Amino acid sequence: MSLNKLLAAMCACAVISSGFGMMTANAAPEISMNAKIAAFNQVHYRYAQVKDVxxxxxxxxxxxxxxxxxLHGFPTSSFMYRNLIPILSKRYHVLAPDLPGFGLTESPPQGQYTYSFENLSNTIDQFTQVLGLKTYALQVFDYGAPVGWRLAVKHPERVTAIVSQNGNAYVEGLSDGWAPVKKYWEDPSQANRDALRAVLDVAAIKDQYQHGTPDPSVIAPETYLMDAAHVGQPANAQIQLDLFRDYKANVDMYPQLQQYFRDHQPHLLAVWGKNDAIFIPPGAEAFKRDLKHADVRFFDTGHFALETHLDQIGADILEFLDRTVKRN
Known part of the structure; x- marks a missing residue:
């Protein structure tokens, strides 16, 4: 059984079991408040048809x-939020989609869907409309940042607050490790494209998870093993290489994004792994240049800060949302 089929089967079982629980609850003459709270805290695994995705x-x-x-980033999926969701869902309605080309989202092949950050953002924008969202706070990480930034620029009235966990918005945040990708932007030759394939290897993805963590043994191995198994598939690898090339469009839109920050002054909390080798601390500090009340907090960890500092970051996010997001 392939990894995707195995994951789909696991999620289907979770949906079925949660469905039986809901049927049992509905059959009862009364549902206690504790039962209602427990039902809302249950994580559900769903699909939404968004045009051809x-x-x-x-x-x-x-x-x-x-x-x-x-909104998750490269090379992962909504799985990266598996432990944060139960923390936030006690007081908030939480949605975590898999971007096209990642996780369990069923996406058209190349040629039938344009794998660009603009199009990924369009799909997620349409996803929010399919689900009937009027407003929402954004939490963005890595690739999720340029997807979320586009939502905010396009619909500033919908975004109630922003949490950026190593989600970059400034050229100062790009480390020297971006050099091979920048070379591909400048010369999109096959040789430069092929040179980036190593980023999709298990060893490289494992390093993304472990680099900068004081104790790499706390990183669950299924995280990087599942990610590598998915993005390393031949068809998906081509999608990832397309996105590497298109990332330049995100950097090009930074001035527009920073103007959005200055004009609209959204509430923003940056929770940042200070040892991140991909998006470095100056990128987090730069938020303060355009946002008068930017709240920037660093943690002694790397790129995947939630894998090592979940409790502290989760508490900080809750405190920030409680302070900035209006409740009904």
């Missing part, structure tokens, strides 16, 4: 509460 997403929390939209 069948978007997989995780959902938890009371839909009458303010919504938080969690």
């Amino acid at each position: 069948n978007v997989f997403y995780r959902e938890a929390g009371d839909p009458s509460n303010p919504t938080v939209l969690l």
